Amino acid sequence: MATVQLHHVTKQFGDVTAVHDFSLEIDDGEFLVLVGPSGCGKSTLLRVVAGLEEVTSGEIYIDDRLVNHVAPKDRDVAMVFQNYALYPHMNVYDNLAFGLRMRRVARDEIDRRVRQAAEILGLADLLRRRPAQLSGGQRQRVALGRAIVREPKVFLMDEPLSNLDAKLRVEMRTELARLHQRLRVTTIYVTHDQTEAMTMGSRIVVMKDGRIQQVASPLELYEQPANLFVAGFIGSPPMNFVRGTLEPRDGDLWFAAAGISIRVPGALAGATAGLGGHPIVLGVRPEDILVDPERVRVLPDHRVEALVEVVEPLGADAFVHLLAGEQRLTARVPGRVKVRVGDRLTVAPDPDRIHLFDPATEQALSRAATSP
Amino acid sequence: MGLVSQPAPYGRPAPGRQATPHAGSTTPPPAAGRGTPSPAARPLPGRRLRPAVILRHTLAWLVGLLWIVPFLGILMSALRPQAELIHGWWQLGQVTISAENFVRAWNHPTAPMGEGIRNSLLVVVPSTVLPLLIASLAAYGFLRSRARVRTPLFALIILLLAVPQQMVAIPLFRILRDLGFINSYAGLVVTHTAWALPWMIMFLRNYFATLPREVEEAALLDGAGRLQIFWHVILPLSLPGLASAAALQLTWAWNDFFMALILLYEPTRLVATQRIPLLRGQYHVDWGILTAASVLTIAVPILVFALLQRYYVRGLIGWTLK
Numbered sequence: 001m002a003t004v005q006l007h008h009v010t011k012q013f014g015d016v017t018a019v020h021d022f023s024l025e026i027d028d029g030e031f032l033v034l035v036g037p038s039g040c041g042k043s044t045l046l047r048v049v050a051g052l053e054e055v056t057s058g059e060i061y062i063d064d065r066l067v068n069h070v071a072p073k074d075r076d077v078a079m080v081f082q083n084y085a086l087y088p089h090m091n092v093y094d095n096l097a098f099g100l101r102m103r104r105v106a107r108d109e110i111d112r113r114v115r116q117a118a119e120i121l122g123l124a125d126l127l128r129r130r131p132a133q134l135s136g137g138q139r140q141r142v143a144l145g146r147a148i149v150r151e152p153k154v155f156l157m158d159e160p161l162s163n164l165d166a167k168l169r170v171e172m173r174t175e176l177a178r179l180h181q182r183l184r185v186t187t188i189y190v191t192h193d194q195t196e197a198m199t200m201g202s203r204i205v206v207m208k209d210g211r212i213q214q215v216a217s218p219l220e221l222y223e224q225p226a227n228l229f230v231a232g233f234i235g236s237p238p239m240n241f242v243r244g245t246l247e248p249r250d251g252d253l254w255f256a257a258a259g260i261s262i263r264v265p266g267a268l269a270g271a272t273a274g275l276g277g278h279p280i281v282l283g284v285r286p287e288d289i290l291v292d293p294e295r296v297r298v299l300p301d302h303r304v305e306a307l308v309e310v311v312e313p314l315g316a317d318a319f320v321h322l323l324a325g326e327q328r329l330t331a332r333v334p335g336r337v338k339v340r341v342g343d344r345l346t347v348a349p350d351p352d353r354i355h356l357f358d359p360a361t362e363q364a365l366s367r368a369a370t371s372p
Numbered sequence: 373m374g375l376v377s378q379p380a381p382y383g384r385p386a387p388g389r390q391a392t393p394h395a396g397s398t399t400p401p402p403a404a405g406r407g408t409p410s411p412a413a414r415p416l417p418g419r420r421l422r423p424a425v426i427l428r429h430t431l432a433w434l435v436g437l438l439w440i441v442p443f444l445g446i447l448m449s450a451l452r453p454q455a456e457l458i459h460g461w462w463q464l465g466q467v468t469i470s471a472e473n474f475v476r477a478w479n480h481p482t483a484p485m486g487e488g489i490r491n492s493l494l495v496v497v498p499s500t501v502l503p504l505l506i507a508s509l510a511a512y513g514f515l516r517s518r519a520r521v522r523t524p525l526f527a528l529i530i531l532l533l534a535v536p537q538q539m540v541a542i543p544l545f546r547i548l549r550d551l552g553f554i555n556s557y558a559g560l561v562v563t564h565t566a567w568a569l570p571w572m573i574m575f576l577r578n579y580f581a582t583l584p585r586e587v588e589e590a591a592l593l594d595g596a597g598r599l600q601i602f603w604h605v606i607l608p609l610s611l612p613g614l615a616s617a618a619a620l621q622l623t624w625a626w627n628d629f630f631m632a633l634i635l636l637y638e639p640t641r642l643v644a645t646q647r648i649p650l651l652r653g654q655y656h657v658d659w660g661i662l663t664a665a666s667v668l669t670i671a672v673p674i675l676v677f678a679l680l681q682r683y684y685v686r687g688l689i690g691w692t693l694k
Contacts, residue, residue: 052592086587098591102595146594
């Protein structure tokens with residue numbers, strides 16, 4: 001177990017900067033998830049930590065040891081690859097044992113560790129099989145086992161579940177989480193899947209174009225996105241965004257767009273003070289658009305008239321696609337709420353959960369700690 | 373103002389964008405009536421054969437026959453006694469099959485083929501193993517080295533492929549003579565090895581390049597050094613490629629006449645290919661013994677081909693074509 005520290009890490013490939021001035025400290029035993037769209041530099045960062053790529057500048061410490069010029073095998077890290085990268089010509093036992101043999105671990109110790117890992121991962125009956133004779137999920141487990149037997153300081157996982165089918169992916173997600181609870185090894189996990197990131201990470205790093213967008217716990221990321229990118233990337237269906245302007249009216253600031261007029265709630269008053277006349281982007285998550293008439297009635301300053309265009313029932317929930325003025329909004333309502341296409345509804349964004357973003361900087365306007 | 377409702381680049385992909393790659397990858401419809409018939413176009417029971425198909429098949433059979441006839445002649449001449457061959461091997465009035473010619477060729481007084489084949493094996497086996505070892509190491513180095521000389525050095529090796537054998541014959545003879553390698557198998561083995569290295573390095577480098585990089589990286593993280601990766605990962609995964617290279621090199625070295633002619637002239641040391649012309653009598657040509665010796669000599673490459681056919685063909689058309 002170990003801590004990992006990255007100080008101003010930059011990685012360039014020719015003229016392309018894959019990772020830009022990345023600084024982060026990863027705690028001992030933490031499950032850190034790097035998430036972002038493809039090409040955002042998250043895999044490159046993982047390979048830099050593994051030692052498969054050299055940094056262009058910056059420093060990497062594993063357990064307070066500078067490892068910039070340490071060979072991959074001496075960094076005491078284990079990596080799980082997206083396509084598993086098993087040794088095709090070796091059976092499961094040899095795949096698991098290879099790393100230990102290379103490190104000249106005693107034979108009975110190898111046997112003990114391989115059998116223990118096989119037990120944990122449910123591979124005990126498959127030890128004599130070759131990778132080609134295994135299913136995708138089994139291969140994935142062998143790849144994990146290969147990392148586990150080494151008992152490394154850090155696990156590096158590069159989209160380990162993306163080659164599995166949807167059902168298996170959910171199962172393996174749970175299994176990975178359980179494994180981490182049991183072994184408590186510092187883990188850096190790369191994914192482009194926000195669901196994986198949200199469900200597995202104790203902390204999440206959202207990346208875009210090689211830069212950190214936000215580092216936060218899953219809930220914080222969801223409830224207080226730092227900028228437009230994070231707000232749109234985390235959450236499914238994504239947050240509704242409406243472009244408009246801030247208009248002073250009766251001593252308050254109002255958000256105004258075609259067909260929508262909403263009073264800026266008190267919690268955001270501080271951040272918006274003096275921004276009258278400025279363009280602004282309003283963000284509201286689908287579940288924060290209130291449809292229940294009882295709740296809408298008490299929010300006279302936030303009502304929006306909308307036409308129901310499409311209803312997507314999912315069982316527990318339904319997604320209701322609305323047209324408000326010129327705006328398309330998606331609301332998430334309880335599955336039993338009766339809404340039909342063509343209905344005219346009065347809805348209201350929950351004022352406690354409205355986000356405002358500066359369209360120029362794309363940064364969120366911060367919300368006061370307590371809401372009146 | 374008031375336009376954006378959802379972040380387009382990271383939300384659901386627009387249907388229009390998804391359609392494009394599919395449109396690009398669709399195979400063009402097969403040109404009707406042309407090219408080899410696909411399984412779907414195969415004539416159904418009861419459907420008539422088209423004249424074009426018949427013509428094509430006839431032509432193919434004719435060309436095939438033309439190729440096989442000389443070989444048939446050799447085989448017939450080798451298997452029948454001299455008396456039956458005076459009026460040509462195609463006379464089928466009386467056909468006696470016997471191994472007599474083979475025995476005579478094998479034990480020939482001046483150029484026994486038995487000894488020739490043994491000598492050929494003594495030359496060819498190390499001439500295959502040695503370049504395989506050296507070339508595979510070099511090929512892996514060329515693939516993974518980050519040294520600046522890599523590219524110019526590789527270009528030089530490609531260039532060496534273009535050198536004709538006849539050009540190096542005289543300097544080669546002089547060098548090997550000065551080294552005392554004339555009339556020794558070692559001299560011929562070194563020559564074959566050197567001659568094989570350029571193509572083999574290129575061939576194996578290209579083969580290694582098809583192996584998944586991640587497997588090597590996994591081994592690197594597992595604590596293996598470059599040589600260990602080469603030995604435990606690259607070589608076992610490259611067995612098909614190595615078999616291809618071995619089959620081609622073995623055939624090439626076995627069939628070689630030119631290099632052997634330059635470097636070996638001690639009668640007991642001559643390899644199989646060198647002995648065939650010696651079996652021709654001064655006053656009359658003993659076709660039986662000549663053809664029997666030829667059959668004995670080509671038996672080895674044919675055996676290699678039969679055993680490693682898949683790898684042999686793959687080696688010729690290239691492993692990267694899949």
